[in-house]
Amino acid sequence: MGEMNTADLLVQCLENEDVEYIFGVPGEENLHILEALKNSPIRFITTRHEQGAAFMADVYGRLTGKAGVCLSTLGPGATNLMTGVADANLDGAPLVAITGQVGTDRMHIESHQYLDLVAMFDPVTKWTRQIVRPSITPEVVRKAFKLAQSEKPGATHIDLPENIAAMSVDGKPLRRDSREKVYAAFRTLGTAATAISKAKNPIILVGNGTIRAEASEALTEFATSLNIPVANTFMGKGTIPYTHPLSLWTVGLQQRDHITCAFEKSDLVIAVGYDLIEYSPKKWNPSGDLPIVHIGATPAEIDSSYIPQVEVVGDITDSLMDLLKRCDRQGKPTPYGASLRADIRAEYECYANDEGFPVKPQKIIYDLRQVMGPDDVVISDVGAHKMWMARHYHCDSPNTCLISNGFAAMGIAIPGAIAAKLVYPDRNIVAVTGDGGFMMNCQELETAMRVGTPFVTLIFNDNGYGLIEWKQINQFGESSFIKFGNPDFVKFAESMGLKGYRVEAAADLIPILKEALAQPVPTVIDCPVDYRENIRFSQKAGELACEIWE
Numbered sequence: 001m002g003e004m005n006t007a008d009l010l011v012q013c014l015e016n017e018d019v020e021y022i023f024g025v026p027g028e029e030n031l032h033i034l035e036a037l038k039n040s041p042i043r044f045i046t047t048r049h050e051q052g053a054a055f056m057a058d059v060y061g062r063l064t065g066k067a068g069v070c071l072s073t074l075g076p077g078a079t080n081l082m083t084g085v086a087d088a089n090l091d092g093a094p095l096v097a098i099t100g101q102v103g104t105d106r107m108h109i110e111s112h113q114y115l116d117l118v119a120m121f122d123p124v125t126k127w128t129r130q131i132v133r134p135s136i137t138p139e140v141v142r143k144a145f146k147l148a149q150s151e152k153p154g155a156t157h158i159d160l161p162e163n164i165a166a167m168s169v170d171g172k173p174l175r176r177d178s179r180e181k182v183y184a185a186f187r188t189l190g191t192a193a194t195a196i197s198k199a200k201n202p203i204i205l206v207g208n209g210t211i212r213a214e215a216s217e218a219l220t221e222f223a224t225s226l227n228i229p230v231a232n233t234f235m236g237k238g239t240i241p242y243t244h245p246l247s248l249w250t251v252g253l254q255q256r257d258h259i260t261c262a263f264e265k266s267d268l269v270i271a272v273g274y275d276l277i278e279y280s281p282k283k284w285n286p287s288g289d290l291p292i293v294h295i296g297a298t299p300a301e302i303d304s305s306y307i308p309q310v311e312v313v314g315d316i317t318d319s320l321m322d323l324l325k326r327c328d329r330q331g332k333p334t335p336y337g338a339s340l341r342a343d344i345r346a347e348y349e350c351y352a353n354d355e356g357f358p359v360k361p362q363k364i365i366y367d368l369r370q371v372m373g374p375d376d377v378v379i380s381d382v383g384a385h386k387m388w389m390a391r392h393y394h395c396d397s398p399n400t401c402l403i404s405n406g407f408a409a410m411g412i413a414i415p416g417a418i419a420a421k422l423v424y425p426d427r428n429i430v431a432v433t434g435d436g437g438f439m440m441n442c443q444e445l446e447t448a449m450r451v452g453t454p455f456v457t458l459i460f461n462d463n464g465y466g467l468i469e470w471k472q473i474n475q476f477g478e479s480s481f482i483k484f485g486n487p488d489f490v491k492f493a494e495s496m497g498l499k500g501y502r503v504e505a506a507a508d509l510i511p512i513l514k515e516a517l518a519q520p521v522p523t524v525i526d527c528p529v530d531y532r533e534n535i536r537f538s539q540k541a542g543e544l545a546c547e548i549w550e
Contacts, residue, residue, distance in 0.1 A: 006134040007032035007165040009172075010098075010158075011040050013141035016173035019069050021045055021060065021422060022098075023053035027073020029100030032165040045422075045451055047415070048443040050077050054084020054097065055415035055441070059379065062093040063399055063423045065212065067148040067156075073100040075113030078120070083409050085155045086124035090277055090406030091235070092208060094153040096144050097121065101130065103163035121157040128157035134169035142174040150179075151297045152275070153212065182297070184314035184322070191310040192293045193326035199268035199291075201336065202228050205251070205284075208235035209273025209296055211398040215316040219272055220244065222320040226329050228270065229337035231259050233278040234386075234405040238395030246337055249344055250390050252279040252405065256541045257391070258344050260284070265336055270295065271308070273316055277406045281306035295319050348392060355506045358528035361388040361460065363506060368430065368458065369393055371513045375400060376428040377420045381413035381437035384466035384531055389432055411440030414457060418444060421453035428517050429455035435486050436465050446496050448522045456516045459489060460529040470534040493524035503527040 010033060014022070023045045026034055037044050047053040050072045057068030068088075072081045078099045088095035102114045121128040127147045129140050144156040196202060210219055216239045223230050223246050230240045231251040240247050251259045263269065263284040272295045282305045285292070294300040294308035297316060312319045351362040365388055372378065374396035380389040380403045395401050402420075404412050417431035438459050448455065460466070465482040472479040490500030499519050501512045509527065516523040 003168045004170070005032060005036075005165065006131065006137055006160070006167050006169050007036040009134070009137045009169050010131075010141065010160065010165075011036040011042070013138055013173040014042060014069065015040060016176070017141070017145045018066065021056075022069045022071050023047055023056040023419075024071030025050050025053060025073070025077060027077050027100055029073045029102065029162045030071060030098075030160075030165075032162065033071065033098070033100070033160070045418075045447070047447050049441065050080035051083050051411060052415040052441050052444040052447065054081045054095070055087065055409075055412045056419040057095045057097075058084050058088040058091070058093045058412070059402060059416035059419040060423060061088060061095050061148075061153070062091065062402060063377075063420060065094065065149070065153075067094040067096045067145050068419070069096050069098065071098045074102060074117065075115055078115065078117050082120070082124060083411075084415075085121065085157070087404055087407040087409045087412065089124050089126065089155040091404050092152050092154060092212065092275065092406065094148040095155040096148050097125070097155060097157045099157070099159050100165075101159050101161040104132070104161050105163060107161075117157070117159045124155065125157045126154040128159070130159040130161065131164055134164060134167045135171060137169065138171055138174045142176070146177075151212070152209070181315045181318065182313075184312045184319045188310050188312045189319070189322050189326060192295070192312050193323050195268060195291065195293055195309060196226070196270060196323065197328045199329075201266050202268040202270055203248075203262050203266045204228050204230040204270045204272060205233070205274050206230055206236045206239045206272045207233045207274035207278050209275055210236060210239050210316055211273070213273060213297055213316040215273065215320065216240070216398050218317040218320040222324050225324055226327055229262065229341070231262065233274065234390045234403040235278050236273070237393075237401045237403070238398040239273075241396045242394030243396070245341065248337065248341055249394055251284070252390055253387060258340060258347075262336060262340055263290070267291065268293065272296070272320070275406075276301045276303055276306060279405070295323075356530060357504075357506055358530040359503065359506045359509065360530050360533050361385060362392055362533065364458075364460065364509065364527060364529065365389060365392040367509045368432070368513065371510060371517065372428060372430065376430070377402070377424060378430045378432055379413045379416040379420060380404075381431070381433035382408050382410045383434035383437055383460075384462075384470055384534055385432060385434050385460040385529070387467065410437040413437060414441050414448070415444050417455045417457070418448050418451070418453050421448075421455050422451075430517075431455060431457045433457060433459055434466060435459055435461045435463065436484075438489075439486070442492070445493070445498060445522055445524070449497055454520055454522050456513065457522070457524045458513075459524065459526050461486065461489070461526055462529050462531050466529075466531045466534065470531070470538070473535055474538055489524055489526040497521065499523040501525045
């Protein structure tokens, strides 16, 4: 087999980290890595754009808790990775990005395609390093994965110059260390238990950190036993089943909604696994006076509207179970949870038989929920449809509706669906996207076809950037610069060997969804959407008055 070079050692280290897939685009400066992968059990997924590769690694990391890996060459390949890497970093998804680079003998002068990639990735990663000597490869790789997967997870970056990649080396991967649980301090548990016991109208705000900590069952038991209603962030969906009588569904829209009332009337917010990046506390605690108990794996971030009276920092499941033993409020009724949930549920159900066309976004999502099973996975892109998905698509279990609400990058849905299908080949996967987000990474449908990941892409088609139009009309009374034309999405799908469908009446959607999900190839559904509902919702929300609870 000949001598081992640095690229060979790098791949051995990736195998040691249990890497299953590397998503990327071949390039001149990563040739040695690609050669080393030829004899590796790691599957290289050739993508059509580096951004797609990074989004695939991002969603893989979020679903598995293991770092997804993406690869690019130097220069333009590396800059193309940036959006997906930044998304993973802000969304708390473990990801390791690897870039090729010019040889170290060219870095001191102006050189073709050379950029300082370590400096470039520094603002969008937890850690970034260049392999400057072959012998340090095991240490660099181990640290990149350890940091990427440690709470709060995020992105790291490894830069490998092409001359270093080709150098001979003698080495082996480092042993992976185990992580021990961290337990909350007794004092903080006691203070938190007292605050929770005394509260008359507490509410639980649950975020993605609870899902990452696999603490959903503990959270549900905690809420049920103490009879405290729960609102989840966009990224906390499924932490408590949406059918649970204490679930108030999703909070996070940038305007008033029914759940706003729960926060306005609350005398204590119990934030569990909540990250400020998911939903600014200035939206639900503008005065900064609302008492807060912070329960998380890491200390609270600094914000003038988020100053907890106590921070319970440690393993979330253990903290919740310990607090449950200490709290004295079993059987206390919640004065607002049941009536508020009834209002939310009634509004959701009123679109079940709506026959309007173009189809109302609420109706599209209602029908999608009827077709999808409890463990099936939806990946939402970013746009007006994301707001409706957050508000109306409800989950039985964690990680069954993925929404990027940290970096919130358009174009994530289709690449993300490829990763989701690789992780869960036996589940139905749907990429929900607007026509704007669809056109940003639709080329990856060819990747989906080639690697054998059949899923459904459901397009909310309004021939424009609907979310920006919504905001423009709310702010200025009119819109500008947001309209565009689209290709024939059915013919576009068919040109790649996919199946294409067009919704021509509201009644079409459920049968089309069922047929599309049964196909052995990826499918695309073009569904015209009536985004007049955006402004109607804003007007209704502005008129919303909260009932006074005693």
